[in-house]
Amino acid sequence: MKILHTIADVRDELKKARTAHKTIGFVPTMGYLHQGHLSLMERARQENDVVVISIFVNPTQFGQGEDLDSYPRDFERDSQLAETVGVDLLFAPPAQEMYPEGYTTYVEAEGSITGLLCGRSRPGHFKGVTTIVSKLFNIVMPDRAYFGQKDAQQVAVIQQMVRDLDFDIDIIPCPIIREEDGLALSSRNTYLTPQGRKEAVVLSQSLFRAKEMIESGEEDASKIRAFIIENIRSAKEADIDYIEIVNARTLQKIEKVQGDVLIALAVKIGKTRLIDNIRMEV
């Protein structure tokens, strides 16, 4: 596995692959890799000749007072894990390689797709995401890019951006990977206290029960939402940011549970903000 730190080196390396008509699969990450990330890389490994990943804690997607500085990092471990699953090229640029002095261009999906859910609590977050992903797409020029469905809104926003800006790239959403007790894997789980870790299971459990309700015929979104809220409030350290039942593509709220449905939530457990969701065709 090659580890490269500059855009020019990545271009040079991938030019060879492209000239030889090899397909390129790409997994952008912020590092501190867990089995969720690795599942994306394994899928990319199966479907492409060359697998590229990036590790970059992108400052423009963090708001003021958010956890940019404390975001967990372990490059040694990350690069070993990436090599294990057959990654060919790891791109790990310093911040000034991506945002040099005088940087001023941003890509933004406007409107409710970025304004609701996490976008409401984290203004500017998705603008940072679409900007860095555009840059990485232009550097790597992959055939396919893999994103975890855990960040459901991120997937929807990137699909919107790819459609709108005519990127010739297939976006492949991949299933959420969970701990045995159901907690969705996240680099931020490392922030949880032992007590918080126990209580965090209430998120996925609520979603699974909501799914059962829907499968048993419940169609009223407000009833399902009320049930989830009640459930999560039973956890002492839980502080709800949002719980919404929406169309999975447009992220617009729905009243009747039908079609491509996404139940998404963000909850603080102590000081740690966690997100989770479940998507189902009803």
Added chain:
Amino acid sequence: MKILHTIADVRDELKKARTAHKTIGFVPTMGYLHQGHLSLMERARQENDVVVISIFVNPTQFGQGEDLDSYPRDFERDSQLAETVGVDLLFAPPAQEMYPEGYTTYVEAEGSITGLLCGRSRPGHFKGVTTIVSKLFNIVMPDRAYFGQKDAQQVAVIQQMVRDLDFDIDIIPCPIIREEDGLALSSRNTYLTPQGRKEAVVLSQSLFRAKEMIESGEEDASKIRAFIIENIRSAKEADIDYIEIVNARTLQKIEKVQGDVLIALAVKIGKTRLIDNIRMEV
């Protein structure tokens, strides 16, 4: 020359060229082609295996009350002219192909590079330009793209965007083409009345005289600017929007005329807003 109207058809056509390792030169236009546009295509013809042009009057770069609806169009003549200079592929999409329902993503170079000069009189204009050019770049994926230096700010903004978003495309600015009396070619010249057409020559004449002043040793930007203002005011129908002396790359105003200098102006002659500029290394 092929004329194509859909993104999918352009992709298919260019995939063949790319697979055969042919280089692609691209000239985006809003049509109503004149010798300025054709000079870009001729340059692209010399430097690339395949020459692609687009004709698209881009609605997102026109403000409210601007001339979107009346912007001159003559597709028959345009396609004949393009064929004459050896264009291989003309992409002429309908508006809904570029901005389908639910469209929401924009690319914007923020700050003074888009906020000054034409950006001050035409808020949102350059956001429309960077958005459509990003889309066209992603569709055509050229090796080189050609822009007229007549739109000097547009060139600077696109170069900024290409640097920031890491497009792997060479931006080639090409010299202004002028009528015999000095008037810079523009599709909007067609709006001029006979009297306005006569008076419009004051723009280029002022710039040429300013250049002579600088070549004779004048370094004080405010003196040169005052001279141009006085000159242009001598034309009865002239109404100055701006006249600025700036650094050609950053578009920041300069007091002392040195380095990569751009003198740029926008002036209404009657109801027609014209721009012109001169760039010089001092």
